Amino acid sequence: MKTRSNRLGLVLFGIYLAMYVGFVLINAVNPELMETTPVEGLNLAVLYGFGLIIAAFALALLYGLLAGRSDAVEDTGTDKQEVSA
Amino acid sequence: MIYEAATEAVILFFLFVGFTLGLSFWLGRKAKSTAGYFAAHGQIPWFINGIAFAGDYLSAASFLGICGMIAFYGYDGFLYSIGYLAGWTVALFVVAEPMKRLGKFTFADALDAKFNSKGVRITAGISTLAVSVFYLIPQMVGAGVLVEPLLGFDHWQGVLMVGAVVILIVVTGGMVSTTWVQFLKGALLVVFSAILTWMILDRGFEVKKGGEDGHVFARYTVPRSVLDGSRNPVAELNGRHVVVPEGPWVEFPQFVRLRNADSDRVTVWHVEGDDAATVVHLVEAQSITRRRGQKPLVNGQEKGEKKGEPELHPVGFVSRLPDGQKSTGPVGPRSFFRIFQESEIVLWRSKNVKLSENETTTVYYQQETPGSRVLSPGEHPRFQGIRRDDLMGRINFISLMLALFCGTASLPHILIRYYTVKDENSARKSTIVGIGCIGFFYVLTLYLGLGAMTSGALDLTSNNMAAPLLARSMNIWLFAAISAIAFTTVLGTVSALILASAGAVTHDLLRNFRSEPMSDEMTVRVAKIASVFVGAVAIVLGIVFRGMNVSYLVGWAFSVAASANLPALIMILFWRGVTRQGVVAAIIVGMVSSLTWIMLSADTYEKIYGIEDGGLTPFTQPGIVTIPLGFLTLVLVSLATRNSGKESKV
Numbered sequence: 001m002k003t004r005s006n007r008l009g010l011v012l013f014g015i016y017l018a019m020y021v022g023f024v025l026i027n028a029v030n031p032e033l034m035e036t037t038p039v040e041g042l043n044l045a046v047l048y049g050f051g052l053i054i055a056a057f058a059l060a061l062l063y064g065l066l067a068g069r070s071d072a073v074e075d076t077g078t079d080k081q082e083v084s085a
Numbered sequence: 086m087i088y089e090a091a092t093e094a095v096i097l098f099f100l101f102v103g104f105t106l107g108l109s110f111w112l113g114r115k116a117k118s119t120a121g122y123f124a125a126h127g128q129i130p131w132f133i134n135g136i137a138f139a140g141d142y143l144s145a146a147s148f149l150g151i152c153g154m155i156a157f158y159g160y161d162g163f164l165y166s167i168g169y170l171a172g173w174t175v176a177l178f179v180v181a182e183p184m185k186r187l188g189k190f191t192f193a194d195a196l197d198a199k200f201n202s203k204g205v206r207i208t209a210g211i212s213t214l215a216v217s218v219f220y221l222i223p224q225m226v227g228a229g230v231l232v233e234p235l236l237g238f239d240h241w242q243g244v245l246m247v248g249a250v251v252i253l254i255v256v257t258g259g260m261v262s263t264t265w266v267q268f269l270k271g272a273l274l275v276v277f278s279a280i281l282t283w284m285i286l287d288r289g290f291e292v293k294k295g296g297e298d299g300h301v302f303a304r305y306t307v308p309r310s311v312l313d314g315s316r317n318p319v320a321e322l323n324g325r326h327v328v329v330p331e332g333p334w335v336e337f338p339q340f341v342r343l344r345n346a347d348s349d350r351v352t353v354w355h356v357e358g359d360d361a362a363t364v365v366h367l368v369e370a371q372s373i374t375r376r377r378g379q380k381p382l383v384n385g386q387e388k389g390e391k392k393g394e395p396e397l398h399p400v401g402f403v404s405r406l407p408d409g410q411k412s413t414g415p416v417g418p419r420s421f422f423r424i425f426q427e428s429e430i431v432l433w434r435s436k437n438v439k440l441s442e443n444e445t446t447t448v449y450y451q452q453e454t455p456g457s458r459v460l461s462p463g464e465h466p467r468f469q470g471i472r473r474d475d476l477m478g479r480i481n482f483i484s485l486m487l488a489l490f491c492g493t494a495s496l497p498h499i500l501i502r503y504y505t506v507k508d509e510n511s512a513r514k515s516t517i518v519g520i521g522c523i524g525f526f527y528v529l530t531l532y533l534g535l536g537a538m539t540s541g542a543l544d545l546t547s548n549n550m551a552a553p554l555l556a557r558s559m560n561i562w563l564f565a566a567i568s569a570i571a572f573t574t575v576l577g578t579v580s581a582l583i584l585a586s587a588g589a590v591t592h593d594l595l596r597n598f599r600s601e602p603m604s605d606e607m608t609v610r611v612a613k614i615a616s617v618f619v620g621a622v623a624i625v626l627g628i629v630f631r632g633m634n635v636s637y638l639v640g641w642a643f644s645v646a647a648s649a650n651l652p653a654l655i656m657i658l659f660w661r662g663v664t665r666q667g668v669v670a671a672i673i674v675g676m677v678s679s680l681t682w683i684m685l686s687a688d689t690y691e692k693i694y695g696i697e698d699g700g701l702t703p704f705t706q707p708g709i710v711t712i713p714l715g716f717l718t719l720v721l722v723s724l725a726t727r728n729s730g731k732e733s734k735v
Contacts, residue, residue: 013179016178020486031472034462043460053524053527056170059178060516060517061521063513064514068513
């Protein structure tokens with residue numbers, strides 16, 4: 001049952017999870033770091049926070065593009081075709 | 086605060102809600118079968134479904150709760166935004182497609198696809214019900230909060246109204262109309278939040294000494310000896326006498342009470358200054374004294390009922406801008422943060438002074454805070470542990486972030502939306518649209534919250550009200566539109582939750598206790614009765630839990646969802662060795678342990694039972710303990726029952 005989109009999904013999930021864990025750990029262990037301003041006027045808290053939101057969407061788009069293509073090549077009939085109760 | 090209805094707001098509000106209801110009736114005519122009632126015949130286009138995801142997910146908690154938390158505590162509220170959105174990656178990358186492949190109407194379908202077991206169905210049904218009801222509480226609280234400033238209703242009237250309208254929607258429409266209502270309000274919520282954000286940027290910042298009612302908060306510098314009453318400089322204090330502390334006030338040396346010589350009105354002031362200094366600053370605070378059987382006192386006067394009569398002053402202002410500026414004019418999305426970072430903002434904190442059994446004074450005092458502090462985590466009392474060297478505080482924080490991350494993909498009312506589209510491909514595409522829409526909104530929450538913080542319109546007694554009040558400080562029509570949208574937001578989310586619960590009751594629970602299968606028509610009828618019942622429960626809970634931050638309550642619902650549902654959901658997808666006993670045990674253990682933890686936590690003791698410094702759990706958020714516990718239970722029980730599981734399947 002494992003399709004290519006499943007594997008791809010897990011890889012992307014792993015990437016995102018690592019970013020999220022990084023964010024949570026910095027907050028939990030060394031919150032002062034979040035007050036530093038790597039870019040003038042924007043502190044790490046705001047940058048990383050916005051970054052996580054944008055990254056989620058970027059990875060989702062990437063997934064949509066890649067998984068959509070591989071589905072079309074492999075098969076198109078994986079969905080269950082029944083609605084009746 | 087005192088709220089009076091504005092006619093134009095009320096008209097716009099009822100037009101909007103009326104239109105939504107009309108749409109719902111019109112669409113609902115077609116939904117007669119079970120497939121139509123629970124899953125909209127699987128015929129919803131993916132783009133519509135994606136926006137409906139946003140409408141479903143961006144509940145009262147997101148809009149009211151997060152904005153309110155940011156408006157009072159800064160960045161900490163935004164942590165919820167981040168967590169709520171991050172959870173969608175679990176939904177998209179891991180859960181979405183298998184869910185669609187395995188199930189038909191409910192979350193239990195997917196779990197049970199492999200086993201076809203009564204036990205799995207029933208426990209999954211119960212956990213759906215538990216999570217949905219828990220999630221309903223903040224929505225109903227949010228509904229009451231919205232109606233208060235808009236229509237001038239009491240909280241309970243608002244809750245009752247939402248309950249009634251939602252039951253009507255669900256009973257007449259089912260999933261088709263619920264989906265379209267969610268689509269509509271999801272789209273409108275994002276558009277109007279963007280407009281509001283643009284207006285915040287356009288308004289910029291301005292240095293003020295009080296809120297929008299024009300009251301200027303006073304500040305006196307006096308010798309320290311004034312505090313114990315040994316000196317009484319009436320003239321310097323503008324005709325006020327120092328009241329020598331007595332009774333419970335002795336324990337609060339940070340406050341001093343002053344009595345007006347001519348009116349006998351007593352006000353509370355916050356003492357600022359080093360212990361060693363010979364002079365101190367007295368900064369005007371605000372107070373509300375709640376007395377059993379009498380009207381409350383605000384700032385030493387009996388609280389009024391109409392606008393213009395005594396009430397707490399609205400707050401939320403900047404006390405200093407960078408480079409000594411007085412006002413900035415329009416700012417850009419980036420310079421907004423730069424300027425904020427270098428400014429000083431007056432936040433308000435509160436302390437309860439218990440005068441007697443029947444009388445408690447809550448003192449709200451100013452706390453000038455650097456913007457850089459506001460824009461970093463740890464300002465909220467529940468998150469302060471991460472700034473101190475407090476291990477439990479840190480674990481609590483990690484626990485919350487874990488629950489938010491795992492919770493989204495375990496919410497039954499979100500999962501059922503995978504059954505309204507036609508195939509896995511559409512499920513995936515609609516999730517991506519959902520993530521885009523929701524992510525954009527969450528970016529805006531930081532602007533909205535900080536905008537509310539500096540709007541001069543905040544109500545000290547209700548942080549849930551920050552976003553609507555921010556809109557009102559801009560423009561009354563915008564306020565009406567935002568409130569109407571937020572109200573339909575509640576309607577949309579509540580109807581989905583009630584549908585999910587009704588689905589669980591009829592499809593997962595009742596069917597298993599009957600010898601013969603129910604007819605299609607009867608299933609729908611039973612589902613409608615179940616909807617009315619769940620709706621009634623929600624109304625009662627919404628009234629009981631008034632006054633808690635709705636986002637915080639949602640955090641709990643996420644903990645329960647993640648602990649009960651996620652282990653079973655994930656393991657079924659990725660491990661062949663799962664047995665039905667393992668699934669049943671994991672759901673029960675996850676659900677019971679997380680619920681028990683919450684009931685015994687210090688927060689519940691304080692906010693619900695009214696016991697301060699109680700609580701039996703080492704920290705308040707259960708996720709970090711109960712989610713792994715669910716996984717562990719599932720694996721252990723599955724291993725123990727592996728053989729018997731195989732036999733019974735044959």
